[in-house]
Amino acid sequence: MKKQEFIERLTDDLELEAGALNHEESMLKGLFTSLGVLIIIALCDEYFSKEITAENIKSITTVKSLMEMIGMENFHD
Amino acid sequence: MAHLIYSNIRISGISVCVPKKIDRIADHDDIFTEEELSQFVKQVGVAERRFADGNTCTSDLCCHAAERLLESMDVNRDEIDLVVFVTQTPDYAIPATSCIIQDRLKLPKATAAFDVNLGCSGYVYGLSIVYSFLHQQSFRKALLVVGDTPSKTVNFYDKSSCLLFGDGGSATIVEKSADAKETYFSLHSDGSGYQVIIVYGGASRNPLSEESLIKTTYPDGNIRRPVDLTMSGPDVFNFTIREVPKSILNLLEFAETPLNEVDYLIYHQANRYINDFLAKKLKYPKEKVPYSLNKFGNTSSASIPLTMVTEIKDELMSRTHKIILSGFGVGLSWANALLDLENCHIPELLEI
Numbered sequence: 001m002k003k004q005e006f007i008e009r010l011t012d013d014l015e016l017e018a019g020a021l022n023h024e025e026s027m028l029k030g031l032f033t034s035l036g037v038l039i040i041i042a043l044c045d046e047y048f049s050k051e052i053t054a055e056n057i058k059s060i061t062t063v064k065s066l067m068e069m070i071g072m073e074n075f076h077d
Numbered sequence: 078m079a080h081l082i083y084s085n086i087r088i089s090g091i092s093v094c095v096p097k098k099i100d101r102i103a104d105h106d107d108i109f110t111e112e113e114l115s116q117f118v119k120q121v122g123v124a125e126r127r128f129a130d131g132n133t134c135t136s137d138l139c140c141h142a143a144e145r146l147l148e149s150m151d152v153n154r155d156e157i158d159l160v161v162f163v164t165q166t167p168d169y170a171i172p173a174t175s176c177i178i179q180d181r182l183k184l185p186k187a188t189a190a191f192d193v194n195l196g197c198s199g200y201v202y203g204l205s206i207v208y209s210f211l212h213q214q215s216f217r218k219a220l221l222v223v224g225d226t227p228s229k230t231v232n233f234y235d236k237s238s239c240l241l242f243g244d245g246g247s248a249t250i251v252e253k254s255a256d257a258k259e260t261y262f263s264l265h266s267d268g269s270g271y272q273v274i275i276v277y278g279g280a281s282r283n284p285l286s287e288e289s290l291i292k293t294t295y296p297d298g299n300i301r302r303p304v305d306l307t308m309s310g311p312d313v314f315n316f317t318i319r320e321v322p323k324s325i326l327n328l329l330e331f332a333e334t335p336l337n338e339v340d341y342l343i344y345h346q347a348n349r350y351i352n353d354f355l356a357k358k359l360k361y362p363k364e365k366v367p368y369s370l371n372k373f374g375n376t377s378s379a380s381i382p383l384t385m386v387t388e389i390k391d392e393l394m395s396r397t398h399k400i401i402l403s404g405f406g407v408g409l410s411w412a413n414a415l416l417d418l419e420n421c422h423i424p425e426l427l428e429i
Binding site for chain 2: 035041042045051052054
């Protein structure tokens with residue numbers, strides 16, 4: 001998946017304002033609620049068949065750290 | 078692989094009872110912001126639920142539902158050879174509540190009675206148990222009573238669970254029927270996830286003590302006592318999307334039935350986001366997945382019969398429907414049933 005497409009999808013799914021996440025270093029921590037955690041889990045399952053646990057999610061800080069958790073091999077420019 | 082098949086047995090009646098008392102999500106503005114509450118209603122799908130008062134137990138809701146069913150179907154109580162009570166909120170630690178229910182409903186002493194400790198998967202597990210007894214020649218009719226009062230186990234300062242659950246009790250009559258088509262079940266468990274939904278204190282592992290009632294504030298700000306329910310929503314979600322769709326497809330394969338022949342997929346009412354995602358994963362039309370969450374919340378083991386009674390009762394009584402029932406959650410435990418519902422008597426929802 002294109003990195004930009006992932007960022008847009010993440011913004012949409014989390015119902016954030018357009019541009020709230022505009023690059024890989026954008027902070028994610030604190031932006032999602034308990035339901036936001038489910039949304040991240042769903043996104044990882046749907047597009048990458050990747051299981052992200054509650055413990056994993058606690059260590060997510062930026063968009064990039066989420067992408068690294070999913071595996072950078074799944075993204076391109 | 079725990080796949081079961083039964084023929085010549087059918088569900089002949091389903092009744093549900095909920096408490097009259099309504100608890101509205103919007104009223105919980107003491108610990109949540111208005112925005113958080115409206116987002117919860119929109120995405121989790123619960124706007125209100127019912128709470129039992131201090132004098133009403135799960136068995137009271139179930140007995141009202143059972144009385145209504147036995148009377149309206151004019152059932153000869155001497156023909157009830159089995160009563161199974163599925164709950165995680167029994168009347169007492171000892172004895173089994175099913176024995177009390179046998180007496181309360183004036184069922185004969187020849188009736189077999191026992192409790193089953195299961196939650197969200199409990200209705201489907203319970204059906205599979207009563208079907209297996211009815212497979213015996215001497216068993217004529219079985220009464221399955223299933224429900225929970227989670228309002229008694231949740232701490233109202235624990236944001237991870239305090240808005241989700243509601244109370245409800247059900248009664249189902251299952252009986253022999255010469256022309257009933259096959260019913261299929263799949264039953265599963267994964268105890269490695271036992272801590273995902275748990276009440277740590279008050280039973281044998283951590284007996285009731287003064288410490289059981291001490292409130293602790295956790296790093297996420299939630300407040301609980303050891304006797305209160307603890308739930309990790311993300312882990313429940315991971316387990317559900319990993320296991321449930323696969324188990325439903327396996328059951329359909331076992332039954333040699335394509336998913337597009339199924340009229341309704343009736344899920345345990347976990348939460349709207351989870352259930353929508355499950356339907357999406359199976360590519361099953363959303364309009365054939367009924368919800369009772371909005372008005373009753375997640376009613377644990379009662380959620381499947383409650384959804385049938387409140388959302389699609391008239392449809393179900395109008396003609397034969399092929400349905401899937403799917404329960405999943407605490408245990409971890411999950412179970413599915415594929416059956417034809419025909420000539421099933423379903424009284425209006427009871428409120429006490």
